Amino acid sequence: MTSPTEVLDQASDSRWVSEAAWTGTRRPILQANALPAACYVDEAFFNEEKLRVFGTSWVCVGLHDELDAPGSTIVRSVAGQSIILTRNANGELRGFRNACRHRGTQLLDSDCTLGSTIRCPYHRWTYDLDGLLVATPLFADAGVDGFDPSDYGLHPVCVTTWQCFVLICLSDEPPPVAEWFGDLDGRLAGYGLADWRSQLTQSITINANWKLISENFQEYYHLRWIHPELSKVSRVEDHYRYQGNGMYCGQTTTPISADERGDWSTMPPAEGLNESDLASGRFIALFPNVLLSVLPNHVFVMRLDPIDAGSTREICTWLLPPAAPEVDDGDFLATRDFWLDINHEDIGIVQRGQAGLATGGYTPGRLSPRFEEPLHRFHNMLADRFTGSSQIPTGDESDDLPIHGNGVNPLPWHAHTPTGEGTVRP
Ligand code: FES
Ligand SMILES: [Fe+2]
Structure with missing residues (x-):
């Protein structure tokens, strides 16, 4: 039987294994480019990505x-x-x-x-x-x-x-799971997600490359214009970077707040959460194919199953905590509908993104350091898989914290103190 590693060896004449193919990605965020259109529309790239990314990752x-x-x-x-x-x-x-x-x-x-x-x-x-x-x-x-x-x-x-989550790795030598997820295990420890139970699963086929769906999840640049409702409860100014070492890109909304539409805050919170977890939404893209939203009272998971370069199966699951008091069906359905509405808005825009990239003539644009730094991290993880680097991204640096937010599991901004504890509000 031919192993994925042997197949990789046979396919190693691709231009994408060379660092020269990723120069725009490898530059620092202030000078970096978005990915070329081929990464989203080219079936040859997609086939190689299956082997180099999905064939070697958890x-x-x-x-x-x-x-x-x-x-x-x-x-x-x-x-x-x-x-x-x-x-x-x-x-x-x-x-x-x-x-x-x-x-x-x-x-x-x-x-x-x-x-x-x-x-x-x-x-x-x-x-x-x-x-x-x-x-x-x-x-x-x-x-x-x-x-x-x-x-x-x-x-x-x-x-x-x-x-x-259940994960597999097709590699003959899988990376250690603890290294793969790095500090994220500790960041999420307070939720005890291994005990949460699936409440509902739905799936949908989206006419967009899997990376466009992930990238859209990772950035909140689009929040105000694509999600006018969501931006009332998940305000741009309450978003912070949430990335330590590990194969993930994250942001946190601290505090989550209820405004005219508080559908996602009607169910009771999980028991035993600390002040930060109780006040926050964690939005984490696990490399390569999970988009994880952790709220105090529910979790929304989108698992991406690439079909071809231009289409993806998205499997959506809502989980509830094990020890929460009885959940009212109406409250859960309101939460479900909130996410379905948000997802519908996202699907519309990523499909437009795919259509534009497929039209031809696009040359890679620039990324917003304030809003799209997780994409830069994601693109570099992708480049690492293609070029054969096994590195795990390090955590965020500290010199730009006022821009990106700071701290592991930050406290709500109103908890900021003169001693430097709590969150610096950008
Ligand atoms: S038993 Fe003959 S192919 Fe499986
Ligand atoms: Fe969105």
């Missing part, structure tokens, strides 16, 4: 409660490769290539609950939930020389959970 494939019992099984496509995720009899997560070791037949079509085995529909070779080949009907009688079933278990795939 990629989210679902929420942890999609796999909450022995036999729970999901089937996902990552970098064009079909993967089975399941829990074995001991409740341990397992990942496998979705191909029989006899003659390669696809084993499973879709999410399901398995008994104790995975059985190939063709000749009924059967695997246990650790991937071991445990049955080969009529095969032993055929007199095959030197056949040892232990040599023909399912090919494993690295799988892990982090916070409320």
Whole structure:
């Protein structure tokens, strides 16, 4: 079987593996360019991105409660490769290539609950939930020389959970998860997201490249014009950068506030949150494919599943905290509708972005240091994957804090004190 690493070696003649292709991205933010149109519309770039980005990163494939019992099984496509995720009899997560070791037949079509085995529909070779080949009907009688079933278990795939997410890595040598997410685990520790439960999942196909959707999420430059309603409860002046070391781009809104439309603040908050978490919204793009919004009383997750250069499946899930008092259905539906309205506005503008980039003639523009610094960080993560750098971005520097906000989990600006504690309001 050809591994993603071998495929990468074969594809290494691409111009995108050279630093020369990323000069506009590698400049400091004050001089940096946006990405070229080819990164969003070119199918050759997209195919290489599948291997170099989605084939080497920790990629989210679902929420942890999609796999909450022995036999729970999901089937996902990552970098064009079909993967089975399941829990074995001991409740341990397992990942496998979705191909029989006899003659390669696809084993499973879709999410399901398995008994104790995975059985190939063709000749009924059967695997246990650790991937071991445990049955080969009529095969032993055929007199095959030197056949040892232990040599023909399912090919494993690295799988892990982090916070409320299930992630896989197709690389032969996956980066350590703790390094991949860096300090974000600590930043989010107070929420205990691993215990939150999915309340609702919906998905939609968007006619835009996955990076346009992520970039739009990462910047609040567009807030006032694309989301006139949201900007009343998530004011531009209350946004701050929220990025330490790790493969993520983040911002925090501190404090979140209710104005004419307070739909997202009607449900009770999770128990045990500290003052900062209780007052904030965390908006974090996990590289490469999760857009995570953490509010005191709910979480909204958008998982991006690229289809081709110009289209993306977006899977939206709302999660609620485990220990909250009874949630009123009407309050939850108001929260849902709030996000659907916001998302509808975002989808409209990113599809226009895709249309403009696909028209031809676009040359890379400039980025706003105040509003689009996370995009610069994101573009450099992308460049790193293409050029083979395994670096994890460092945290924010301190010299521009008055512009970008400061501190890990800042307190609301009104808590600012002369001693320097709290948040500097830009
Ligand atoms: S291909 Fe699966 S048992 Fe033959
Ligand atoms: Fe938006």
